[in-house]
Every structure is written in C-alpha cells, then in structure tokens.
Amino acid sequence: MGGKEISLGEIRQRNTRKVAALFLTPIAILLAVYIVYPIIDTFITSTYQWNGISAAKKFIGIGNWKTLLADSNFWIAFRNNVVIMVLSICIQMPIGLALATFLDFGGKKLTIFKVIWFIPLLMSSVAIGFLFTYALATNGGLVSTVSSWFGGGNIDLLGNPKTALLTVVVVMCWQFTPFYMVYFMAAFTNIPYDVFEAARIDGATRGQYFWKIAFPLLVPSIKSAAILSMVGSLKYFDLVYVMTGGGPGTSTELMATYMYKQSFSTFNMGYGSAIAGGMFILISMVSLITMKILNRNEEA
Amino acid sequence: MGIVYRGCYHLLIINTSGSSYRKQKLQGGKKMKKRMARLTALSMAALMTASLTACGSGGNGGSGGDGSEGSGGSGGDKEITYWNIATEDVDKDIITKAVEEFNSNTESGYTVTSIPTQNDTYKEKLVVAMSSGECPDMYSSWSGGPMFEYIDSGFAQPIDDLFNKSDIKNKLMEAAVAQATYNDHIYAVPYLNVSLAGVFYNKEMFDKYNLKEPETVADLENICETLKKNGITPFALANGSKWTGSMYFMSLAARLGGLEPFQKAVAGEGKFTDECFVQAGEKLQEWVKAGYFPDGVNSLSEDDGQAKQLMYQETAGMLLCGSWYTSTFATDSKEFYEKIGWFPFPAAEASDADSTIQIGTVGDQFISFNCEGDKLAAAFECAEAHLSDEMIDFMTEKGKVPPVQGVEEKVKDPVAKEIVEAANSAPQIQLWYDQYLPPAVATAHLDGLQEVFGLTKTPMEAQEAMQKAMDDYLANKTE
Numbered sequence: 001m002g003g004k005e006i007s008l009g010e011i012r013q014r015n016t017r018k019v020a021a022l023f024l025t026p027i028a029i030l031l032a033v034y035i036v037y038p039i040i041d042t043f044i045t046s047t048y049q050w051n052g053i054s055a056a057k058k059f060i061g062i063g064n065w066k067t068l069l070a071d072s073n074f075w076i077a078f079r080n081n082v083v084i085m086v087l088s089i090c091i092q093m094p095i096g097l098a099l100a101t102f103l104d105f106g107g108k109k110l111t112i113f114k115v116i117w118f119i120p121l122l123m124s125s126v127a128i129g130f131l132f133t134y135a136l137a138t139n140g141g142l143v144s145t146v147s148s149w150f151g152g153g154n155i156d157l158l159g160n161p162k163t164a165l166l167t168v169v170v171v172m173c174w175q176f177t178p179f180y181m182v183y184f185m186a187a188f189t190n191i192p193y194d195v196f197e198a199a200r201i202d203g204a205t206r207g208q209y210f211w212k213i214a215f216p217l218l219v220p221s222i223k224s225a226a227i228l229s230m231v232g233s234l235k236y237f238d239l240v241y242v243m244t245g246g247g248p249g250t251s252t253e254l255m256a257t258y259m260y261k262q263s264f265s266t267f268n269m270g271y272g273s274a275i276a277g278g279m280f281i282l283i284s285m286v287s288l289i290t291m292k293i294l295n296r297n298e299e300a
Numbered sequence: 301m302g303i304v305y306r307g308c309y310h311l312l313i314i315n316t317s318g319s320s321y322r323k324q325k326l327q328g329g330k331k332m333k334k335r336m337a338r339l340t341a342l343s344m345a346a347l348m349t350a351s352l353t354a355c356g357s358g359g360n361g362g363s364g365g366d367g368s369e370g371s372g373g374s375g376g377d378k379e380i381t382y383w384n385i386a387t388e389d390v391d392k393d394i395i396t397k398a399v400e401e402f403n404s405n406t407e408s409g410y411t412v413t414s415i416p417t418q419n420d421t422y423k424e425k426l427v428v429a430m431s432s433g434e435c436p437d438m439y440s441s442w443s444g445g446p447m448f449e450y451i452d453s454g455f456a457q458p459i460d461d462l463f464n465k466s467d468i469k470n471k472l473m474e475a476a477v478a479q480a481t482y483n484d485h486i487y488a489v490p491y492l493n494v495s496l497a498g499v500f501y502n503k504e505m506f507d508k509y510n511l512k513e514p515e516t517v518a519d520l521e522n523i524c525e526t527l528k529k530n531g532i533t534p535f536a537l538a539n540g541s542k543w544t545g546s547m548y549f550m551s552l553a554a555r556l557g558g559l560e561p562f563q564k565a566v567a568g569e570g571k572f573t574d575e576c577f578v579q580a581g582e583k584l585q586e587w588v589k590a591g592y593f594p595d596g597v598n599s600l601s602e603d604d605g606q607a608k609q610l611m612y613q614e615t616a617g618m619l620l621c622g623s624w625y626t627s628t629f630a631t632d633s634k635e636f637y638e639k640i641g642w643f644p645f646p647a648a649e650a651s652d653a654d655s656t657i658q659i660g661t662v663g664d665q666f667i668s669f670n671c672e673g674d675k676l677a678a679a680f681e682c683a684e685a686h687l688s689d690e691m692i693d694f695m696t697e698k699g700k701v702p703p704v705q706g707v708e709e710k711v712k713d714p715v716a717k718e719i720v721e722a723a724n725s726a727p728q729i730q731l732w733y734d735q736y737l738p739p740a741v742a743t744a745h746l747d748g749l750q751e752v753f754g755l756t757k758t759p760m761e762a763q764e765a766m767q768k769a770m771d772d773y774l775a776n777k778t779e
Contacts, residue, residue, distance in 0.1 A: 049776065053430035054453030130604075137606070138596025139615075159540065159599030161756050247542065248598045249751040264424045266740040267449050269431075 039280065045273035052269030064274035074275060077253045078282065084169055084254070085233035089226055091173045096180025097222070101210060103181070104188040114185075121178040129242030132171045133158070161251035164244055168252055172239055176232070180225055187221035188214070223294050227287060234283045255279045380412045380679050383426065383439040384665070387416045390627070390698045391492070398691055402682040410678035412438075430455050435670045438679045443479050443488060443666040444735035445742060451482055456668040458485035462680045468687050475729045476662040476703035489683040490663020494701040494723050495622040496644065497547045497659040497732075500629070503641045505532065505617050513643040517555065517583075520646050524592045527617045534592040536616035538600035538607035542746040543734045545584075545597075545753050547620050550659045550733050551645035552580035558653035559730050565767070566737065568774045572745075572767040573760065576651075581752045581759025588753055598754050612636060620645070622660065622732075623719045627699040630713075642715045644722045658726040661735070663703045737770075744769035 046064050048057040068074055099117055103110050120128070135142040138156040147155050157167040191214060199209045237256040240246065246253040246261065255275065263272025386395040399414045415436070417425055423446065429435050435455050441447045450456050463469055463486050472490065480488040499520075506512065506523075509530060514520040524534035539545040553562065557576025564570030587593065594616065600606040608628065610616035619625065629637045647655035667683045669676055685691065687704065695702045696710040701720055708720040723729065734742040748762030 051449055051453060052427050053450065053455065056453075133599075133601060133604070136599075138599055139594060139606075139610070154595040156596030156599055159596040159754065161751075161754060164599075244599075245540070245542075247540070247747070247750055248754045249747060249756060261743065264427060266743050267427070267446070267738075268740060 042273045042276050042280075045270060046277045048270045050270040051267040052263060052272075053267070057270070060270075064271050065277075067271065068274045068278050073250055073253065073258060074255070074278065076250050077255045077258045080165055080252060081234050081236065081254050083165060084172065084236060085230050087166075087169045088172060088176070088229050088233045091169070092177045092180050092229060093222065093225060095173070095177050096225075097184050097218075099177070099181040100184035100188060101214075103185060105206060117181060118178045120175050121182075123175075125175065125238035126242050128171065128175055129239050133243055136167060158244055159248055161248050164248060164252045168240055168243055171243070172236070175239070176229075180229070183225050183228075184218065184221060187218050190221075191217050227290060227294075230290060231283060231287055234286065235279065255282075378410050380410050380438060380671070380675060380682065381436040382412050382414045382667075382679075382682070383422075383429075383436040384414060384416055385419045385422050385440065386414070387418055390700070392416065394492070394686075394691070394695055394698065394700070397694060398686040398688075399682065401688065401691070402685040405685075406678065406681060408674065408678035408681060410675065412679070412682045426450075437671040437675060438667055438669050438683070440665040440667045441488075442661065442735050443490070443663070444731050445738045446735075447488065447666065447668060448482050449739070450668060451487055455670050456487050457670065457672060457676060458487055459489070459669060459676070459680060460486050462677060463489075466680070466684055468684055471687060471704045473662055473703045473705055473723070475723070475726070479662050479729075479731050480666055488666035488668045489680070489686070490666045490703050491683070491686040492695070492700060492702065493624060493664035494662050494703050494707075494720065495624050495660050495664055496719055496723055496726075496729070497551050497620060498623055498642055498644045498719065498722070499618050499620045500611070500625055501618045501641050501643070502611065502614065502639055504639050505614065506641070513641070514646040516646050516649045517552075518649055521587075523618075524587070524590070528591055532614075533594045533610060533616040534618055535587075535594075536607045536610035536619040537593050537597055538602040538604075539593075539597045539750060539753050540599050540606075541602035542750050543732070544602045544607065544621065545749050546732070546734055546746060547622070547659075548584060549577075549580050549749055550730070551620065552583055552648070553577050554657050554659055554730065555645060555648040555653055555655060556580055556651050558651075559657055559728055562730065562733070565770065568770075572770060573763045576653075577763050578759045581749070581762060584752060585755060585759065588755060593753070598750055608632070623701075623716075624664075626713065626715050626719070630699060640715060642718050654727060656722075656726050658722055658729045659732065660723070660729055661731055662723065662729055738773045741766060741769040741773055 045057075047059060047061055049060045049063065050057040099113075103114055106113075123131075136157050138144055138154045138159065143157060144154040147153065157163050195213060195217075196209060199213050204212070235256055236254055237260070240252050240254050241257055241260070244252045246257045256279070259272050259275040259279065262268045262275060382399065384391075384395055386392045395414055395416070399412050403411050426435075426439060426441070430450070430453065441450070447456065468489065473494075476490040476494075477486065480486055480490050501513075505527070509526050511523050511526060514523055527534045535548075537544055537548070553576050556579050557574065561570055561574040561576050565572045565574065588597070594600065594610060607616075607619060607621070608625075611619055611629075612633065623642070626640075626642075629640055644656075644658065647653075667686070669679050669683075671679055687702065692702050692704055692707070693710065696707065696712075699713070699716070701707055701711060701716055701723075708717060708724065711717050711720055730736070734746055736742075737745065744766045745762075748757060748765045751757035752759055752762045
C-alpha cells in the first residue's frame with residue numbers, strides 16, 4: 001500500500017465529511033439561489049439605468065451610486081431608520097425586560113398576563129397598521145376622542161410631519177415589545193434556580209438578586225437582542241408602508257419604503273437596486289461595528 | 301406575508317447564533333469565542349442580505365407562480381391571457397360577459413382567459429411579469445405614464461390598422477382615442493368609464509343655507525365660508541392617499557391657466573413653476589388655512605373611505621373627486637344618493653382660460669396588446685367585444701359611462717348625464733396628472749403637493765421639486 005495506510009479514524013472522518021457535505025448541499029443551494037445570487041444581481045443591476053421591464057438596459061457604471069450619495073431623500077430615510085433603531089432599543093428592551101422579570105418572579109399565577117402581553121406579536125403587521133390607522137384617526141379616533149373629553153381639539157398624529165415618525169415608533173414598540181419579553185423570559189430560564197436559592201439563603205433581596213445576579217447573567221442575551229432590534233429597525237418596512245406610506249412628505253420615509261417606491265412605483269429599478277445595495281452596506285457596517293464594540297467591552 | 305415570514309427567518313438565525321454564542325461564553329474557550337464571534341458576524345451578514353434580496357427580488361418569486369397559473373405570457377398557442385383588475389362585482393360582470401361573448405362567437409380559433417388581479421398589487425405584478433418575460437397577451441391599464449413606459453419597453457403593439465378597419469373607430473369618443481394614443485399611434489382600446497374631476501355636493505345642505513351651484517371660484521369660496529360658519533367642513537378630502545389632493549390642484553391649475561402650461565411643461569418647453577401651478581398651490585394653502593378641509597387632512601385615507609364618511613355623516617358639504625363617485629354613492633346608500641348634486645369645477649374669474657376644459661379619464665381602463673399577427677387580431681376582436689352595443693347597454697345599466705358617442709342618451713341617471721354632457725362639450729380632457737406624467741414626476745408631484753396641504757412646503761418649492769424630476773426624466777430620455 002506504499003505507505004498510504006489509512007487509519008480507521010481517518011476513514012471515519014472522511015465519511016463524516018461526505019455525509020456532512022451531502023446534508024449541507026440542499027441548504028447551500030437554497031442560500032446560493034435565493035440569497036447569494038440575488039445580492040450579486042442587485043449590485044449588477046445597480047450599475048444600469050433600467051426601468052425594470054424593458055429588455056434594453058443601459059450601463060451607467062457608478063452613476064446610480066453617485067446619485068445615491070447625493071440623494072437627500074435617501075439620507076433622510078436613513079436618518080429616520082436610525083431614529084427608529086435608537087428608540088426601539090431604548091423603549092422595547094427595558095419594557096420587555098421589565099415584563100419578563102415580572103413574569104419570572106410571579107411564576108405560574110401570572111400566566112394570564114403572559115398570554116395577554118404576547119397577543120400583539122401574533123397579529124400581522126398589516127392588520128396592526130390598519131387597526132392603529134383607525135385608532136389614531138383625526139376624526140373620531142381614540143386619541144382625538146379622549147382629547148375632546150378633556151376639552152382638547154382633534155389631534156392629528158399621523159398627518160403631522162413632526163409626530164408621524166414617533167407615532168409609528170410607538171406602534172412598532174407595541175408590536176415588538178412582547179417579542180423581547182419572550183426572549184428575556186427564555187434567558188431567565190437559562191439561569192439555574194440554584195443561583196436564586198443560593199442568593200436568597202445568603203440574604204439577598206429580590207432587588208439585589210435582580211441587579212447583582214440576574215441582570216449580569218442576562219447581559220449576553222440583552223446584547224444579542226439589541227443587535228436583533230437594530231437590524232430589524234434598519235430594514236423595517238411593513239407598518240410604515242401601511243400606516244403612512246412614507247408620508248407626509250418624506251417624514252416617515254425609510255430606506256426600504258424608498259427602495260420599493262423607486263423600484264416599482266417610479267420604474268427606476270436600477271436606482272432601486274442601488275438603494276438596496278446602499279442599505280446592504282450601511283446595515284452590515286452598522287451591525288459589524290456594534291458587534292465589535294460589544295465584544296470588546298466583554299473582553300475588557 | 302412574505303415580509304413577515306422573512307422577518308421570522310432572521311430572528312431565527314440571530315436567535316440561534318445568539319444562544320450558542322452564550323453557551324460558548326460559559327465554556328470560556330477563547331479561541332472558540334473568537335470563532336463564534338466571526339460566525340455570528342457571518343450569519344449577521346447573511347441575514348442582512350436576505351432582507352435586501354427579499355425586497356429586491358421578492359416579487360419575482362410571486363410572478364413565477366402567477367405565470368404558471370395563467371399558463372404564462374405566451375403559454376398555449378391558441379390561448380390569449382388577459383390581465384385586468386376586475387375582481388369585484390360590476391367590473392367583474394362586465395369583463396366576464398365580454399370575454400364569454402368573444403369565446404363563444406369568435407371564428408379566430410383563439411380563446412381568451414381572463415385573469416383578474418387585486419387593484420393594489422396590479423401594477424407591480426405587471427412590472428414583474430414583463431421583466432421576467434411573462435407579459436400577458438392583453439392587459440388593461442390606466443393609460444398615461446406607465447402605459448407609455450410599457451410601450452417604450454416593447455410590451456404594447458400599435459393597433460392603428462386594426463383600429464381603422466374596425467367599427468369602434470366611429471363609436472369611441474375622440475377624447476378617448478386621444479388618451480389611448482402615444483407618438484401618433486393608437487396603442488389601446490378604452491372601454492370602461494368616463495370619469496371627470498368635479499364637485500359632488502349635498503343638495504339638502506345647499507337648500508338649507510340658500511346656496512346654489514357656483515359659477516366662479518369666488519362663488520365657491522363664498523359657499524365654503526357659509527358652510528364653515530355653520531360648523532360644516534366645506535370639502536371632504538382624504539389626502540393620505542395623495543392623489544385625492546391632486547384633484548383640487550389639477551382643477552385649479554386648469555382653470556387658472558388652461559392646459560397649455562401643463563402640456564408645455566411635459567414636452568420640456570415650459571416649466572412646472574409656471575404661475576398657474578404656483579397660484580393653484582397658493583390657493584390651496586389659503587383654503588387649508590381658512591379651514592376648508594377636514595382636520596388631519598393628510599392622514600385621512602381615501603382607501604378606507606374616510607372622505608365619503610364625512611359626506612355621509614353630513615359633516616362635510618362638498619367633495620371634489622372623479623365622477624366614479626356617482627356609483628360609489630349609489631351603491632353605498634340609495635337614500636343618500638338622492639341628495640347628491642354635481643357641478644364641474646367653476647371658472648376662475650381672473651383668468652381667460654376655457655372653463656369647459658375638463659380633467660379626467662375617458663375610458664378608465666385601456667386594453668393594451670402584447671402579441672402579433674393572428675393572435676393580435678383575435679385579442680383585438682375580444683377588446684371590440686367590450687364595446688358591442690349589447691355591452692354598452694349592459695355597462696350603462698350597471699352605472700358605468702362607457703367612452704362612446706351618444707352614450708348620454710343611454711345614461712338615465714341625472715348626475716351621470718350631467719357628467720357625460722360636460723365631457724362632450726369639453727374641447728380637451730386632460731388625463732389625471734399622476735396617471736399621465738412619467739411615474740417619477742408623478743411621485744414628485746404627489747409628495748410635494750401633500751406637503752403643500754400640510755403647509756410644510758411652499759407651493760414654489762413643491763413645483764421646483766416637480767420640475768427637477770421632469771428635467772431628470774427628460775435628460776435621461778434624450779440620452
């Protein structure tokens with residue numbers, strides 16, 4: 001065998017590799033077809049001036065990208081995304097954590113709250129959008145009605161460029177806070193009960209237990225939840241599309257809604273692709289930087 | 301649905317990477333930790349991409365399904381696919397009847413399959429179908445900018461020869477044919493409805509306050525004042541949908557300066573900053589400040605019927621919109637419908653523009669053709685079937701005003717009759733701006749105008765933005 005002896009272990013390893021390759025092929029193909037290829041294609045399309053339907057595309061190199069850099073609407077949209085991102089993290093996570101803590105301390109008798117609080121997450125975004133458009137309607141909506149009980153006039157939240165974005169953020173928080181609640185509840189169950197018992201035996205109050213023991217143990221979950229929320233906010237689309245369509249003016253325009261409008265409503269597929277590419281780069285950058293910062297803090 | 305699903309998918313990825321990341325932490329292996337961090341980064345990148353492609357090519361997946369359902373664009377040899385938006389009652393009955401008539405009487409050997417699609421997603425679906433080579437053989441559109449775009453991209457064939465040989469040539473209103481024409485060729489068959497921008501008003505309310513139909517814009521403003529004094533909102537407008545506000549703008553601009561400034565601006569010979577446009581915007585802001593529109597006008601949604609609700613509650617007196625509202629009122633409430641009167645937008649006293657010019661669509665639905673030879677002839681025959689005498693009777697019975705000559709005699713409804721008369725006596729009928737203009741310009745117009753209504757932009761700023769979009773469009777076009 002000329003020194004080419006193969007040990008049993010090696011055969012085993014080779015077989016494992018073969019099987020692994022076999023099992024991974026389907027998902028690899030799926031990823032390639034539905035994720036990798038479209039991304040590449042998006043970047044290619046972004047170098048053309050194309051209306052999305054005609055067979056003739058005109059190659060314009062980085063023309064779309066130049067326009068994108070100078071496009072104030074895109075940067076307004078990006079800013080709106082960042083506002084949503086910051087507010088989402090600042091509002092959803094603390095509330096989610098508070099609810100989860102409450103449920104964790106309360107045990108089984110609070111199951112009813114668990115169910116009720118989880119409901120918003122079960123509804124489709126479009127339904128929520130419609131629901132809140134009615135609730136916030138200027139004439140006869142919930143907010144206006146309450147305001148008129150106290151002698152105030154009608155309040156126009158969604159039609160006013162100053163309040164529209166905040167209003168949408170509030171609705172988003174209503175929808176997604178339960179998600180973080182569940183997320184943190186799961187994190188709580190990862191903390192062994194022994195830890196709690198030990199702390200109690202050592203005389204820790206519930207408050208001390210939470211701040212000194214549970215919270216530090218939850219930090220990794222909080223970090224990943226923050227990243228989750230960040231990415232979700234940066235690529236957000238549905239509620240805004242249903243509730244305001246990006247308006248009034250550009251006050252609630254997001255990168256994703258802007259991309260959709262450019263690609264499909266105004267027959268500007270090439271430019272729409274450039275926006276998608278811009279989103280891709282911006283979101284990747286923001287999340288990679290954030291992850292880097294979070295991880296560094298941990299090592300220190 | 302798609303978006304929601306994708307959302308979950310992301311969550312899933314992050315979720316798992318997050319928790320395994322945590323486990324690694326506990327084990328404390330530094331190398332492992334690094335690798336995990338890198339893995340997390342990679343999975344982050346992967347899901348980011350998923351989000352983009354979702355938007356970038358999400359539609360494609362959908363269209364594939366549609367294509368196969370409809371046996372594709374050029375599927376069966378003897379089958380003609382016909383896309384339209386007739387998913388609901390009246391329109392559905394009309395198309396079904398026309399298609400059946402064609403299928404049972406034709407000698408061409410072809411059969412037409414009608415594939416109705418929800419209005420909301422129709423334009424997007426059509427775009428996706430065209431870009432993926434699944435364009436239907438015949439499809440209806442609203443004419444204007446998007447139709448010109450389809451034509452320029454080669455998805456609509458000129459039908460001059462067929463049209464000139466056909467009886468519908470003498471049947472259709474001239475204005476209808478004009479709206480189906482592009483670069484001196486006829487590309488579509490209009491069939492469904494004549495709709496003009498005009499003012500619907502509550503007759504009882506007008507009687508109560510001794511008001512009569514206005515002759516001039518000043519009269520109209522007096523009416524508004526009277527209504528306002530009596531605690532009634534003069535105009536029911538839901539401008540969350542943006543195009544609804546454009547009705548007011550188009551009407552004012554046409555009365556102030558006629559159609560010439562608009563036509564010149566579109567041709568690149570004039571500007572959208574022409575004074576008739578700016579003045580129209582200024583007038584609207586004056587009206588907003590005077591409280592002629594409902595509170596929160598920019599957040600009310602036309603699609604949710606929030607404008608007509610104000611009319612039904614009788615908290616608003618007038619509504620300026622397309623005359624399809626006649627049938628909306630009639631379907632919603634017979635009783636309320638009895639109270640409704642209509643007048644075309646009144647003349648501007650300071651202007652010598654022809655006040656019989658109208659804004660509107662003469663046909664509403666325009667059938668275009670993406671096939672050739674015998675197939676085109678057969679498809680055209682099917683389009684003709686939409687305009688047979690029997691069909692015209694049927695449509696008028698259903699409350700439509702098909703764009704054919706002499707239809708005023710068939711229309712019995714008094715309001716609809718007035719509208720047809722206005723259409724007949726109009727020297728020109730301009731298609732809605734947002735439909736007629738190139739889509740990018742239309743968007744600039746609608747977005748700017750909404751801000752004019754919200755008082756966050758001056759009319760001049762809005763018009764400059766519109767002109768800039770037009771300049772960009774023309775620059776690309778000539779390149």
